[in-house]
Amino acid sequence: MSDVKVVLSDAEDLLKAAAATTGEKAAELRERAAQSLKRAKEKVQDVQDIVVEKSKIVARATDDYVHDHPWKAVGIAAGVGFLIGLLVNRK
Template identity: 65%
Template sequence: MLKVDKEKLMSDIKNILLDAEELLKQAANASGERANELREKALAQLKQAKEKAADAQALVVEKGRQAARATEDYVHNHPWQATGIAAGVGILVGLLINRK
């Protein structure tokens, strides 16, 4: 997912939530049928925000799977390099933990 896409998606979700919040405030001040209309619109806005968030989650999960696949392919194609990198990272972490 491109950075622009993430920013647009988050902006869309924020705008939808702000609209829903405004509708709920108006519904609190209204009465009768008008209040019911405003509540229904707010609920529809919240449902839309939930769907957009679910879409974002699906994209993030797919990107994670792609990264895992790429890592696995690299390790299978370069096992000794991967082992050396893992050992180096382990040593660095160990040194940082033991440093007082």
């Protein structure tokens, strides 16, 4: 995500510079900004793919645990629900 922030910051700087410039230089700056935004989009897609894959792994592990220990899972869910209920009622 830090790479994406850097690329977006660079693209923003290039667009600001292009707004202050005219002619061929402005077109070049806009093109560089477009390329930076394209790289940012690719990086975001890569991050999204990684997050989706890790989420699937965690979901599979959770499902296996619940199937292996159903009563323990029910107890944990009840405890978490109770705590959330306490927190909601406090406000």
